[in-house]
Amino acid sequence: MAKCSVIQGEAQRQQADKRLEYAKFRRAMTLVVTAVSMTPLLLLSAVLYFSYHAVYEGKVFDHLEAVVERHALAIDEFLFERRQNVRMQVDSYTYEQLRDESLLNDRLRKMQSNYSNDYVDLGLVDEKGLQPAYAGPFRLLQADYGAAPWFRQAIAEDRFISDVFSGIRGTPHFIVTARGRKTGGEAFILRATIDFAHFNERVRQIRMGTTGLAFLVNRQGEFQTNLRPDETVDHAALAELAARDFSKSLPAHLEKANPQNQTMIYVAYPLKMKDWILVFQQEKHEAFSHLYNAQLISVSVLLLGGLAIVGTALALIRRMVQRISAAEQDQEVLQKQVVETGKLAAIGELAAGIAHEINNPLAIMVEHAGWIDDLMKGENTSGMKNFQEMQNSLKEIEIQGRRCKEITHKLLSFARRTDSRVQETQLNDLMQEVAGVSAQKARYGNTIIRLDLDPDLPTVHISPTEMQQVLLNLVNNAIDAMNKPEGVIVMRSHRDGPWVVLEVEDNGQGIPQANMPRIFEPFFTTKPVGKGTGLGLSICYGIIDKSGGTISVDSTPGQGTAFTVRLPATLPGSTAETQQPESIPNKGDDI
The missing domain is CATH 3.30.565.10 (Histidine kinase-like ATPase, C-terminal domain)
Structure with a gap:
């Protein structure tokens, strides 16, 4: 009993030592993997943050300026084309021809068809401001624009684009005009009203994120496009941008805190001969959201990376132990299967022996049944009452004996060692x-x-x-x-x-x-x-x-x-070495 207790105690101590070694291995591996993995993570995060922070601000402004400049040039080109189109009408027709409302209506339809209904109406205005011919949806025939500020500018310039105003129709719009001369030398203008809703939507499409929006103002800071009720603009920032000298910096950008204490970014680009300014504004927090996200991601990656590294180290150790245990279990199963295979082989040998032993008596039985049949044929069997039944029985013995022999022969062929x-x-x-x-x-x-x-x-x-x-x-x-x-x-x-x-x-x-x-x-x-x-x-x-x-x-x-x-298949005249086809077909589901 004392010896058994000593053996059990020794086994327990060995198991305790093994557990202690595994615990030390886990701690050492965790520390090494954590240190080796976290060091590049820390360095990479620091380099990424400072490098990204250094260049991101400039890239954000460069991107915004490129977007605003591209859209400003597109709007300027839009206005130039509409102005040139009106100019072409004045150059193509005389004052007397343009007074024909049927011609004016026809030109309006052609212009609307060519320019996606950007034009609302056309009007011919003489040197006094009276409109003797009109084509469009409003009742503006003989309208008097003599006192309108835009008319005094338009009659003095060869081409003119007005600011947005309400005018006689009472809705925001702006006009494009071209000046011509009558036969007697008096000046007249052909004016076209641009669809303000369509033009406003063109500007409204310049958006970024949820706080980025664009709008047009003139040099006096007056809006030339509409804002939604939920959109606010800092007028002090607009006044500062309107006073900018764009010849020195194009486009211009500005950072300024609004009354709600939100830092806003403004990017401005002039158009329409610098009479209008396309302004884009966005909250700085949203514009630099990627930078802030990168900072948050860096910290998160460090924390999650540390946790993942520690967890991975522990999981790998546990998996190694589990695999060792599983390998031992598989080995035991394999040994049992080998034993079963041996048993099956022994059973096969036993069956072969039994079949062989049975085959010899069967051969003797069949031989003697045939011998008896031969003897009976040589005797006088006329007096035997059951001769036919005896002969049938002998034939049945021979048939069944041969059947048993065939069965044992097949059993021997399968139980025999593989040739x-x-x-x-x-x-x-x-x-x-x-x-x-x-x-x-x-x-x-x-x-x-x-x-x-x-x-x-x-x-x-x-x-x-x-x-x-x-x-x-x-x-x-x-x-x-x-x-x-x-x-x-x-x-x-x-x-x-x-x-x-x-x-x-x-x-x-x-x-x-x-x-x-x-x-x-x-x-x-x-x-x-x-x-x-x-x-x-x-x-x-x-x-x-x-x-x-x-x-x-x-x-x-x-x-x-x-x-x-x-x-x-065997080919004529082929051998086992030469009869195989050149290629084996696809095995499909072969494993």
């Missing part, structure tokens, strides 16, 4: 033999084995005993896979070019897709413990592959499974 010698083999004969040997087991499983063999099937160079083992494994697996009262197994053979094709198809339960990649792995089986070793299909794959062929499987769960074996 790996390659010879010319007719696979139809092997399939018939396997079907005969497996017929009894199939009947017990309520299964029918059907043969569909090609009578002109060529031979193949293969070991007959190894091929018998392949076919028997496939048929036995098909019988075991049946889960219905009327199971059917079909064994087929046919030729496909230079290949002999064998198929073993059943209507059993099928193979789950998750198991398909592993069915040819050694010791993989889904049968209960003690029912299978998991070596059958692996051996089949090795035999067929060694013979220069392929084996593939096609299975649908609930419908059945079909194994297909392809072997090179």
Whole structure:
């Protein structure tokens, strides 16, 4: 007892020492991995933040200035085209022609068609400001613009674009004019009203984020486009931008805090001969959101990276221990399967011995039955009442004896050690033999084995005993896979070019897709413990592959499974070394 206690105590101490070593290993590995991994993270985060911060501000302004400049030039080009179009009408027609309202209406329709309805109306205004001809939706014929500020500017300039105003119609709009001369030398203008809603929307489309918006102002800081009620602008910042000298800096930008104590970014670009200014404003926090996000991400990456590194180190150690334990368990299972394989081999040897021992008495019985029949034929049997029955019994003994001999012969051929010698083999004969040997087991499983063999099937160079083992494994697996009262197994053979094709198809339960990649792995089986070793299909794959062929499987769960074996056919005058085809076809689902 004392010795057992000492042994148990020693074992416990060894286990405690092992646990202590694992604990030290975990701590050391965690510290090393953390230090090695966190150092570049810290350096990278610092470099990224300071470098990004240094260049990001300039890039944000460069981007905003490029966007504003591009849109300002586009708007300026829009205004120039509309102005030139009106100028072209004045150059193409005389004052008297333009007074014809039918011509004026026709020109308005053409201009609207060519420029997406940007024009609202056209009006001919004489030197006194009266409008003698008008084309458009409003009643503005004979309207008097003599006192309008825009008219005094328009009559004095060859081309003119007004600011946005309400005018007689009472809605915001602006006009484009071109000056012409009558025959007598008096001046007149042709004015066109631009669709303000469409123009306003063109400017409104210049947006970035949720706080970025664009608008137009003139040099007096008056808005030339509309703002929504929820949009606010700092008028002090507008006044400062309106007073800017754009000849020195183009475009101009400004940072200024609004009354709500929000720092706003303003970018401005002049257009319309510097009479208007396109202004874009956005909250600085939103404009620099990527910079702030980068700062937040850097800190988050450091924290999460540290946690991930520590967690990964601990997880890896636990996984290593689990894998060692799993490997030991797999080794135990492998040893058990080897023992089972040995048992099966011993059972096969025992069956072979029993078959051999039974075969000798059967031969004697059949021989003596024939001898008795010969003796009876030589005697006078006319007085024997039961002679015919005796003769029938002797024939039945001979028939059944030969049947038993055939069964033991087949059993011996399968139980005999595999003969790996390659010879010319007719696979139809092997399939018939396997079907005969497996017929009894199939009947017990309520299964029918059907043969569909090609009578002109060529031979193949293969070991007959190894091929018998392949076919028997496939048929036995098909019988075991049946889960219905009327199971059917079909064994087929046919030729496909230079290949002999064998198929073993059943209507059993099928193979789950998750198991398909592993069915040819050694010791993989889904049968209960003690029912299978998991070596059958692996051996089949090795035999067929060694013979220069392929084996593939096609299975649908609930419908059945079909194994297909392809072997090179024997060519006239060929040998086992020279008869294989040049290339092996695609294995499809081969593993």
